[in-house]
Amino acid sequence: GQQLNQSPQSMFIQEGEDVSMNCTSSSIFNTWLWYKQDPGEGPVLLIALYKAGELTSNGRLTAQFGITRKDSFLNISASIPSDVGIYFCAGHSGGSNYKLTFGKGTLLTVNP
């Protein structure tokens, strides 16, 4: 079945630093998504990417849909303490398949 490899598994950074994480897949996705999950809550959508090569920003967050449609990355610039959480990539293959395939997540810790 489809699998997403997300890296790194965890990151410890200082406030103000930039962060980069990525996901690779063994198969093609038509949509790439990045979610953030805080403790005790469900994932919240940060950025959605719909076209290969697309680069999209949401405030300090920037994500790109890889040209091969098998990868995506997320950058966070000038990190702040509230960026702490688990970040997930997810892929959607489209068509009549309505499920999301998730990466295992990147745990981000920001030291003030």
Added chain:
Amino acid sequence: KAGVTQTPRYLIKTRGQQVTLSCSPISGHRSVSWYQQTPGQGLQFLFEYFSETQRNKGNFPGRFSGRQFSNSRSEMNVSTLELGDSALYLCASSPGRRGPYNEQFFGPGTRLTVL
């Protein structure tokens, strides 16, 4: 607009029992998806319902089942609970329209512990 609500938030059961979890989607949304989240396996898709019909199903045993009512509220049931069923069960609501991806909005989840 109210978000996705899930009840109960926490549940403790023993092996062999069964459990029913409930999800109320965002008003106007007709699709409800269920996911299981565990530290080892991450987020895994269980099934998706639209207009009271199951449209997609993940690779889970038949002990996991669900249904959707005419008001789009959904329930999932796990019978003959096993220790490995301990997890956070997440429900996601979506408009469910065919075509390009419809954004899924997640509820806070139900934390199930099986003793």
